[in-house]
Amino acid sequence: RKEVEQDPGPFNVPEGATVAFNCTYSNSASQSFFWYRQDCRKEPKLLMSVYSSGNEDGRFTAQLNRASQYISLLIRDSKLSDSATYLCVVNVYSSASKIIFGSGTRLSIRP
Amino acid sequence: GAGVSQTPSNKVTEKGKYVELRCDPISGHTALYWYRQSLGQGPEFLIYFQGTGAADDSGLPNDRFFAVRPEGSVSTLKIQRTERGDSAVYLCASSPGTNNEQFFGPGTRLTVL
Helix, strand or coil: CCCEEECCCCEEEECCCCEEEEEEECCCCEEEEEEEEECCCCCCEEEEEECCCCEEECCEEEEEECCCCEEEEEECCCCHHHCEEEEEEEEEECCCEEEEECCCEEEEEEC | CCCCEEECCEEEECCCCCEEEEEECCCCCCEEEEEEECCCCCCEEEEEEECCEEEECCCCCCCCEEEECCCCCCEEEEECCCCHHHCEEEEEEEECCCCCCCEECCCEEEEEC
């Protein structure tokens, strides 16, 4: 089983729709969580950190469920420019920091 | 300000050759990470430096891979006796600390023929 799992998609939704995807992690020692966005043939860029209480940044909302070991990303009023791959990132603190990326969820917004 | 830079942007080499990939992190960032990304996959952790020392090299696939950061700034990833399976995009990221946002460079696309 992968340490961080994501539905690869693609999610193909119309502009203006709301879309959500989850990411599950297996290591209960995971301590910090992030969503990164990666455009085709570009480097990943931080979209938002994920806090225990949940957090919102404009049209984007991130949630963490430690009991069930998953994080989620909700995008409201989706724009064409939201088309990208969304990477779930988990930071596990053991003897040293270990950063684990999911394989990503592809999102395509159609006009 | 300047972001993370990586050179070369593309590297084509033959099986069995030695390659060096360079990463210039953002000035002042103490943490530096190397990842490898294959098509359709997320970045795979290779090694993490805190200052000059490798704090975690558990992601290096085998002893053909080695990385250094002698002065706590620029880092070089070295791959000996390259194999076709080493072909991937090698990404470098830097961060002010271990639990902060990582800033990625544009990557080096390595192709081993």
